[in-house]
Amino acid sequence: MIPQEIIRRKRDGDELDAADIRSFIAALAAGRLSEGQIGAFAMAVWFKGMSRAETVALTLAMADSGDRLQWADINRPIADKHSTGGVGDNVSLMLAPIAAACGLAVPMISGRGLGHTGGTLDKLESIPGYMITPDADLFHKVVKEAGCAIIGQTGTLAPADGRLYAVRDVTATVDSIPLITASILSKKLAAGLQTLVLDVKVGNGAFMADRGQAEILAQSLVEVANGAGVKTSAMITDMSQPLADSAGNAVEIRNCLDFLAGRKRDTRLDIVVLAFAAEMLVKSGVAVSPDEAEGMARQALSSGKAAEVFARMVSMLGGPADLIENPDRHLARAPLEKPVPAARSGWLSACDARGVGLSVIDLGGGRRHPGDRIDHRVGFSELLPLGTRVTAGEPIALVHAADEAAAERAAAALAMHYRITEDKPELTPVIAGLI
Template sequence: MIPQELIRRKRDGGELDAADIRSFIDALAAGRLSEGQIGAFAMAVWFKGMSREETVALTLAMADSGDRLQWADIDRPIADKHSTGGVGDNVSLMLAPIAAACGLAVPMISGRGLGHTGGTLDKLESIPGYMITPDADLFHQVVKQAGCAIIGQTGALAPADGRLYAVRDVTATVDSIPLITASILSKKLAAGLQTLVLDVKAGNGAFMADRDQAEILARSLVEVANGAGVKTSALITDMNEPLADSAGNAVEMRNCLDFLAGRKGNTRLDTVVLAFAAEMLEKSGIAASPEEGEAMARQALSSGKAAEVFARMVSMLGGPADLIENPDKYLARAPVEKPVPAARSGWLAACDARGIGVSVIDLGGGRRHPADRIDHRVGFSELLSLGTRVNAGEPIALVHAADEAAAEKAAAALTAHYRITADEPVLNPVIAGLI
């Protein structure tokens, strides 16, 4: 395979065969391609796209560019979930232990915050001692004994994706659906999954703001994953407001513990978590139907079994054994906690979810540059849902900040992110579709 010939063929709209794609990715992983060649390939794909067969071949080649995890000694179905990212989206923290409590093994490899969206790993790092990059043996043991483990990607899994993504990030080719699909799924295939459910978000707080574009991405992910041998489905979910009633790191971890303790029922978050648990259990054959899967998930919550799984996972990965019983002992609080008053009376009709995520970054709860340190204490909690009736001056949220000036600035920004109307709004369903 001559790299420039492959690039030329794709540039001119030709279809690449699987052997040439694999040779190109092998050369990329081995460091035999220049950044110019990688960037030219990414741009050719951005302009000309890829067929489903090409995207499957690219995904498999990237998955095979490093280690593949093996779970032969675990007699449970191996399942996972992936989200395209949102604000106040801490679903993974509760979903993994719920699914594990119901009989699945969940080796969940998660990421850090990206842009205005929060990252599961950043939330977990608010727990003292929690190891997000354990060695392979410990990762395996935690999945085997606790039922789930939520960790970060190692360099040994799909390393070709890491190099390709770094070039895409600086060549304006991130938003190519074939490249997004291969990037997400190569890591999931390398994790040795049998089933996968995807949370593809649409709305002003999502990367895919347009519902039609979100559906195109969801279909690509589902078709390619199934074509690569992993039984996969996707739910399209609403991201026109924060999913949880908290946005930040330690505040979302507290929200997680409240959820596992049964204190977040009948919320949008509850609807999404249980829907994904039901889908995971049905797709893996643990439940005969989504309805049975949801009933199993509710039982895992109400019995306390999911909370026990979460506690075991945290303890085995270096965190405190009594986190659930004593969260205040371990989850740091911000020095300033200040209510954010409603600007006027009326209905919370709409909000800028992306703006809320950016406000968390402004507080120090996210990164502007990869090397930035995060203040895990800061963010917003007690966020009222859209469709809530408020009176002027009534709190719509609580801001957690490092000092008074930051709290005042964040409170003013949050107020500006909400629109209050005289009429009760008609809201989008939190789950918009299943693919």
């Protein structure tokens, strides 16, 4: 295999065969390619694209570049969900234990915050003692005994993706649909999944702000995953405002605990969590219809079984066993909590969700640089949803900050991220479509 020849052929728009793609990715994983060659390949793909067959071959080659997890001793369907990222999107935290309580095994490998979006791992690190990188034996044990485990990617799982992504990040080739597809799915295939449900976000708080582009990405992910042997579907969901009424790390863990304990229901988050639970159960063959599946999910919540699964997962991964019952004992609170008053009376009609996410970062709840340390205490809670009637001076959110100056700055910024109008807005459905 001559790397520059493969690069030249893709640069010229030729279709690469699976053997060439596999050889190139094997060389990448083994460290035999220069960053210049990797960047040139990524740029060639960015400009010329890839056929569906090429994208499947790339995904499989990246999945095979490291270990593949095995679940032969677990007598449950192996299922997972992945989100393309948003603000206040803590669906995974509730969804995994609900699905496990209904009979699925969920080995969920999640990521950190990217750009303005929050990361599931960063949220979980708000929990004292929680191990996001357990060894393979413990990961397997937790999935088998608790039903689910939410952890971070190990260095042996799809390692080619890590090296390719690092180069894409600095060569302006992140937003290539074939490369996004292979990056997401290679890790999921390596996790040994049988079924997968994808949450493709669209809106000003998503990486895909355009509905058409979101549909193209969702179609690519679904077709490639199915072509690689994993039964997959995707929902396109709205990210034109924070999904939960909290945005941050510890505040989103509190939101999750309230949800699982039955202290919070009937929100946009509720709609999305139950819809994805139903899709996972139907796709895995545990339920025959969405209505039956949603009923199972609601029962797992109301009976407390989903909360028990979450508590067991947390405990087995080193966290406190009584987290759900005593969150204040374990989750750190920010020194200062400050209400954000509505600037005028009227209807909350629009939100800059990306701006909200960036405000969390400005508070210290995210990273400006890869090595930055996160303050898990900070963020926003009690965010009012769009379509709410407010009176001037009434709180539209609560800021959690490390000091007065940060609280003042965040409160002013958040107020600017919401538009208040005299007329009641026409709201976008939270679930825009299924592919």
